Amino acid sequence: MATLVAPDQFSPVEDAEALRKACKEISFALTMATIIVAKDASVHEDAQALRKACQGWGTDEKAIIKILGHRNATQRKQIRQAYEELYEEDLVKRLESELSGDFERAVYRWILDPADRDAVLANVAVKKAELNYHVIIEISCILSPEELLVVRRAYQSRFKRSLEEDVAAHTTGDLRQLLVALVSAYRYDGHEVNERLAKSEAEILHDAIKDKAFNHEEVTRILTTRSKTQLRAIFNRYKDEHDTSITKNLSGDPRSDLQKALRTAIRCINDPKKYFEKLVRNAIKGVGTDDEALTRVIVTRAERDLTGIKELYYLRNSVSLDHAVAKETSGDYKAFLLALLGKED
Numbered sequence: 001m002a003t004l005v006a007p008d009q010f011s012p013v014e015d016a017e018a019l020r021k022a023c024k025e026i027s028f029a030l031t032m033a034t035i036i037v038a039k040d041a042s043v044h045e046d047a048q049a050l051r052k053a054c055q056g057w058g059t060d061e062k063a064i065i066k067i068l069g070h071r072n073a074t075q076r077k078q079i080r081q082a083y084e085e086l087y088e089e090d091l092v093k094r095l096e097s098e099l100s101g102d103f104e105r106a107v108y109r110w111i112l113d114p115a116d117r118d119a120v121l122a123n124v125a126v127k128k129a130e131l132n133y134h135v136i137i138e139i140s141c142i143l144s145p146e147e148l149l150v151v152r153r154a155y156q157s158r159f160k161r162s163l164e165e166d167v168a169a170h171t172t173g174d175l176r177q178l179l180v181a182l183v184s185a186y187r188y189d190g191h192e193v194n195e196r197l198a199k200s201e202a203e204i205l206h207d208a209i210k211d212k213a214f215n216h217e218e219v220t221r222i223l224t225t226r227s228k229t230q231l232r233a234i235f236n237r238y239k240d241e242h243d244t245s246i247t248k249n250l251s252g253d254p255r256s257d258l259q260k261a262l263r264t265a266i267r268c269i270n271d272p273k274k275y276f277e278k279l280v281r282n283a284i285k286g287v288g289t290d291d292e293a294l295t296r297v298i299v300t301r302a303e304r305d306l307t308g309i310k311e312l313y314y315l316r317n318s319v320s321l322d323h324a325v326a327k328e329t330s331g332d333y334k335a336f337l338l339a340l341l342g343k344e345d
Contacts, residue, residue: 034342069339141268
């Protein structure tokens with residue numbers, strides 16, 4: 001007896017397009033990911049090896065890197081499940097207790113499911129004494145509508161509060177209005193562009209920026225409701241009509257959190273690869289390394305588009321990202337990041 005429940009109505013054309021898009025995204029992720037995945041790995045053997053690495057007087061960090069640095073999200077989830085079944089212990093908590101510092105933070109964030117990881121990153125960002133709104137904007141503006149929805153559910157499940165609620169509780173005024181609207185958004189995810197609308201809304205944005213009305217409700221409406229494809233058309237039209245980019249026109253007052261948040265949102269929507277390349281560059285250059293930002297980019301993009309970010313980094317800096325990371329980090333933390341970057345042992 002068949003158990004499949006078929007929908008009463010469906011569109012073969014829409015279904016085919018959805019499948020085509022899904023296959024394209026999977027293919028893109030496979031070609032742009034940097035992590036070198038072990039294809040013949042045994043989940044139970046991995047769980048046993050990790051148990052052994054955490055037993056005794058010292059922790060075998062190299063064994064942990066060798067395993068987790070070469071397992072994709074599905075494999076890592078299966079390893080966590082197998083470990084709990086075998087030893088009645090949470091692998092994540094065990095690793096937290098065994099490791100420390102930047103290495104512990106990187107491993108902890110890597111081993112989580114991607115949506116759960118983003119929920120943790122968002123929670124860390126809102127709990128800071130000075131809210132790190134860049135992380136909230138990254139999650140809101142770079143993830144697909146479906147991915148953002150899954151992150152919001154993961155956040156609520158883990159922290160027993162909504163992401164919108166926590167963002168609102170830790171912000172005020174115009175910045176609160178923008179960030180809550182961004183995390184609450186569920187954009188259309190298609191590729192259609194309305195050129196007439198792009199022209200008119202480019203002018204709305206231009207007029208608001210010219211008048212320094214950054215908190216204008218139309219600015220928030222456009223940035224939080226239009227599809228990313230439509231927004232890119234708006235930004236392109238803005239540049240064509242006014243011979244300058246919208247982000248350049250928003251760079252006037254470095255003290256304005258709202259202006260900086262608007263610029264970050266536009267950069268994340270317009271070209272995530274360029275955004276992440278600059279984030280990594282700023283994390284590495286100068287005195288000291290922003291390990292929080294460096295770890296976040298490598299861990300969150302290693303299975304998605306880190307190859308493209310590495311290529312752009314080399315073009316902009318004439319040095320490989322692998323080399324820059326190796327120079328600025330050390331020890332097990334360095335070895336783990338390099339494994340995620342795809343550098344062979």
